[in-house]
Amino acid sequence: xxxxxxxxxxxxxxxxxxxxxxWTFIVSPRSKYGDSWAIDPALAALPLVVGLHxxxxxxxxxxxxxxxxxxxxxxxxxxxxIYCLMMISKDSL
Numbered sequence: 001x002x003x004x005x006x007x008x009x010x011x012x013x014x015x016x017x018x019x020x021x022x023w024t025f026i027v028s029p030r031s032k033y034g035d036s037w038a039i040d041p042a043l044a045a046l047p048l049v050v051g052l053h054x055x056x057x058x059x060x061x062x063x064x065x066x067x068x069x070x071x072x073x074x075x076x077x078x079x080x081x082i083y084c085l086m087m088i089s090k091d092s093l
Contacts, residue, residue, distance in 0.1 A: 009052060009055055009056045009059060010056050010066075010069075012052045013049045013052045013053055013056075013070075013073055013077070014073070016045055016048055016049050016052070017045075017049065017073075017077055017080060019045075020041075020042060020045045020080065020081065020084055021080065021084065023041055023042060023084075023088075024042070024084040024087050024088055027088055028087045028088050031088050031089070031090065032090065033089065033090045033091060034089075035088075035089075038088050038089075039085065039088050039089050042081070042084055042085055042088055043085070045081060046077075046078075046081055049073070049074065049077050050074060053066075053069075053070030053073065053074060054070070056069075056070065057070055
C-alpha cells in the first residue's frame, strides 16, 4: 500500500506560486519603493512554499519523487520570487 500526500498539500505550492504572480501583476503598478503592504505577502510566500513541500514529502514518507518535485519547484520558484520582489519593490537586487 502506497501512501500519497493529500492532493491539496501536493498542489498547494503551485497555487502559492500562481497567487504570487497574480499579486505582482495587481500590485506592481500601484506600489512605490518601501511599501510594506505590497511586499509582505510576497515575502511570506517563500517560507510557505518550502513548508508545504516539506509537508508533502513527509506525508509521502520521504519518497524521492516528492523530494525531486519539491527541489525542482523551489528552484524555479526562487527565480520567480526574486523577479516578483523586484517588480513590487521597484528595486533591483
